[in-house]
Amino acid sequence: MLRVTLLVVTLFAALLSGILAAPKSGPAQLIQRDGLMLFPQPLPVSDFRFIDENGQPLVPADLSGRWQLLFFGYTYCPDICPMTLTHLNRSWKQLSAQQQQQLGVVMVSVDPQRDSAESLSSYMDYFNPEFRALTGNPQALQTLASELHAVYSRVDRADGQAYLMDHSANLAILDPQGRYRGYMAPPHDPQRRLPLLNWLLDDAAS
Numbered sequence: 707m708l709r710v711t712l713l714v715v716t717l718f719a720a721l722l723s724g725i726l727a728a729p730k731s732g733p734a735q736l737i738q739r740d741g742l743m744l745f746p747q748p749l750p751v752s753d754f755r756f757i758d759e760n761g762q763p764l765v766p767a768d769l770s771g772r773w774q775l776l777f778f779g780y781t782y783c784p785d786i787c788p789m790t791l792t793h794l795n796r797s798w799k800q801l802s803a804q805q806q807q808q809l810g811v812v813m814v815s816v817d818p819q820r821d822s823a824e825s826l827s828s829y830m831d832y833f834n835p836e837f838r839a840l841t842g843n844p845q846a847l848q849t850l851a852s853e854l855h856a857v858y859s860r861v862d863r864a865d866g867q868a869y870l871m872d873h874s875a876n877l878a879i880l881d882p883q884g885r886y887r888g889y890m891a892p893p894h895d896p897q898r899r900l901p902l903l904n905w906l907l908d909d910a911a912s
Contacts, residue, residue: 741891742902748885751853756814757842759830761823764840766884773906774810774880775890778856778873780817781829786875787813791833793894798834800900805907806836814850815841816858816871854878854886879906 737744751766758764775794779787794811801809813830815821818841826839851858858873877890890902 720736737888738901739905740898742888742906744879744888745886746882748883748887749853751880751886752849753811754846754850756840756842756846757823758828759823759839764768769810769812770884771882772808772810773882774812776812776814776854776878777876778851778858779813780815780871780873781821781825782817782868783871784871786873788833790875790877790894791830791837793896793899794837795834797838797894797896797899797903800896801903801907802899805904808907809903811837811838813839815839815848816847816851816873818842818844818847843910855889877895884887 736746753766756764758768777790780785791813798806798809798811809835812861813826815826821841823841827839828839830839835870850856856874856876856878858871861870861872863869875892875894877894878887879887890899897910
């Protein structure tokens, strides 16, 4: 319980510092609605280099040109990750073809030690072949998680059981220019997320 409490406190402090660090000038306003928060100004994301689910190098430019929903997870996750991907797939299928072309979904593995490109490929294909995954660079993972206000930590278990990973469950939003635009807090069920995705793609983007 103490570990979970510290994780939540750390995440809240990171989110607060990011919001306060956002520029206050200009006509943009902080937007909050049903778990969605868009910052007054987008925040920069550092250059990074991962391996994608196909074993190919991936850099920020490969994600540009469309809105991206990034979340931090791993294939051995027993609950949050498969539930999040299931919900996102259901929401995705209710978007129009044009909206689908405007939106990407990416899982950033917090467990690069076990999550190979091959394992991520079959895992993501199970939920939606259009969804992507990143792994293979612990240092880039640490930097990106910090910039997107995500936290994660390894949880070792007794009796020889495989370790787990605690991680935050927000969906970080990158705009088509690759900047950190905001986030969506859980739960991510389609009834809650679909109206926000429609608004993000059709209204906020204009």
